[in-house]
Amino acid sequence: MSEQKKIRVATCSLAGCFGCHMSFLDIDERLLQLLEHIEFDRTPLTDIKHCGPCDVGIIEGGVCNSENVHVLKEFRKNCKVLVAIGACAVNGGIPAVRNNIDLWECFQEVYHYGIGLKNGQIPNDPELPLPFDQVHPIYEVVKVDYFLPGCPPPADAIWKFLTDLLAGKTPKLEYETLHYD
Amino acid sequence: MSDNTINIDGQTVPFLPGQTIMEAAMAAEVYIPHLCHNPEFTPHGSCKLCTVSVNGRSAAACTMPAAAGQQILNNTEELNANRRALVQMLFVEGNHFCPFCEKSGNCQLQALGYYLGMMDPHYNHFYPARAVDGSHPDVLLDLNRCIMCELCVRASRDVDGKNVFGLTGRGIHTHITVNSPSGRLGDTNLAVSDKAAEVCPVGAIIKKRHGFAVPIGERLYDHKTIREVQTEAHK
Numbered sequence: 050m051s052e053q054k055k056i057r058v059a060t061c062s063l064a065g066c067f068g069c070h071m072s073f074l075d076i077d078e079r080l081l082q083l084l085e086h087i088e089f090d091r092t093p094l095t096d097i098k099h100c101g102p103c104d105v106g107i108i109e110g111g112v113c114n115s116e117n118v119h120v121l122k123e124f125r126k127n128c129k130v131l132v133a134i135g136a137c138a139v140n141g142g143i144p145a146v147r148n149n150i151d152l153w154e155c156f157q158e159v160y161h162y163g164i165g166l167k168n169g170q171i172p173n174d175p176e177l178p179l180p181f182d183q184v185h186p187i188y189e190v191v192k193v194d195y196f197l198p199g200c201p202p203p204a205d206a207i208w209k210f211l212t213d214l215l216a217g218k219t220p221k222l223e224y225e226t227l228h229y230d
Numbered sequence: 231m232s233d234n235t236i237n238i239d240g241q242t243v244p245f246l247p248g249q250t251i252m253e254a255a256m257a258a259e260v261y262i263p264h265l266c267h268n269p270e271f272t273p274h275g276s277c278k279l280c281t282v283s284v285n286g287r288s289a290a291a292c293t294m295p296a297a298a299g300q301q302i303l304n305n306t307e308e309l310n311a312n313r314r315a316l317v318q319m320l321f322v323e324g325n326h327f328c329p330f331c332e333k334s335g336n337c338q339l340q341a342l343g344y345y346l347g348m349m350d351p352h353y354n355h356f357y358p359a360r361a362v363d364g365s366h367p368d369v370l371l372d373l374n375r376c377i378m379c380e381l382c383v384r385a386s387r388d389v390d391g392k393n394v395f396g397l398t399g400r401g402i403h404t405h406i407t408v409n410s411p412s413g414r415l416g417d418t419n420l421a422v423s424d425k426a427a428e429v430c431p432v433g434a435i436i437k438k439r440h441g442f443a444v445p446i447g448e449r450l451y452d453h454k455t456i457r458e459v460q461t462e463a464h465k
């Protein structure tokens with residue numbers, strides 16, 4: 050790990066719940082250690098809107114709408130190494146449970162018939178990204194270099210994964226830190 | 231070398247006449263990954279996870295009879311890579327969302343994924359439309375997670391003597407059916423104490439009201455690999 054030039058890292062959450070990002074923050078004070086070697090580009094922690102040239106891009110969440118695809122492609126274009134983190138990025142996860150439900154029926158249930166709803170409206174502002182009929186993992190859209198499954202992956206798994214990666218090694222998880230749940 | 235031995239990855243393994251390679255290996259505590267095989271039932275030979283190389287040719291260890299002098303390769307990088315691909319295909323052919331599956335941690339498909347180092351399902355997902363049948367008071371049938379191993383069919387027919395389950399369709403359309411006029415599990419004589427209700431290696435047949443009785447983190451494969459668990463079980 051070079052002291053002069055820091056490794057530039059971008060992260061984002063697509064169709065995810067930010068749980069993977071929370072688990073990332075769970076590495077606690079090791080974050081300070083990490084920050085000696087990395088700097089952040091676009092992440093939920095910075096106010097950078099677009100991903101610029103980076104060494105590592107970390108994507109949480111699958112792809113559920115048109116904006117997700119644009120962001121994902123921007124990451125792929127700019128990041129030397131792209132990492133899928135969490136169950137949703139790896140196989141669609143919980144959002145993909147809607148894949149066999151008609152989108153219109155799904156919206157009706159969420160905005161009209163859901164418990165406690167009255168006079169609901171289905172949002173249709175042109176600014177809103179177009180939802181897809183199905184949610185898919187990111188590797189079905191762009192090439193992904195590494196996968197870190199888990200819902201979310203435990204902080205120790207994220208730490209091991211990142212430190213391996215920053216040391217230029219192929220990340221290797223211990224048996225007990227590799228989880229699909 | 232005595233007549234009744236085979237060689238698995240350089241290890242001499244004795245066998246009794248009539249034993250399959252899988253049975254001989256299990257008796258010698260040699261682990262051959264398997265999924266549709268369960269030593270309590272007649273071999274089915276459908277998942278091909280147990281594929282080994284016998285004298286240079288591929289064969290399913292659970293159905294192939296052991297024969298004197300067989301030179302068998304089992305735990306090789308190439309065979310395990312093939313097994314990983316099979317597990318990945320099983321994942322994308324169904325709808326496997328481990329984070330909310332009650333079988334997670336006790337599931338053999340998942341445990342094989344861990345054992346074989348599967349980091350992603352690799353193939354494009356089918357997301358097939360499959361039914362969930364909650365009509366039975368004590369047992370849930372969720373075909374999203376079914377891997378068509380036919381263990382429930384074998385258990386119900388051969389142990390319970392009830393024939394509650396059947397397999398129908400061909401190729402990608404193959405699926406488990408319930409043998410009742412309505413096709414619903416609630417209209418069969420399946421009892422929660424039946425072998426068929428507990429034999430499913432994945433989360434397709436689940437006993438109701440047992441959810442999270444054993445917490446995540448304390449389940450069968452949470453700290454031990456499927457290799458360790460199954461080798462100990464067959465001792």
Ligand code: SF4
Pocket residue numbers: 229325326327328331332333334335337338339340375432433434
């Ligand atoms: S059956 Fe197994 S692999 Fe499928 S969702 Fe449940 S735990 Fe995961």
Ligand code: SF4
Pocket residue numbers: 375376377378379380381382383406429430431432434435
């Ligand atoms: S329901 Fe379970 S036991 Fe029956 S075929 Fe499917 S996976 Fe096998």
Ligand code: FES
Pocket residue numbers: 263264265266267274275276277278279280281290291292293
């Ligand atoms: S275990 Fe032999 S084919 Fe499934």
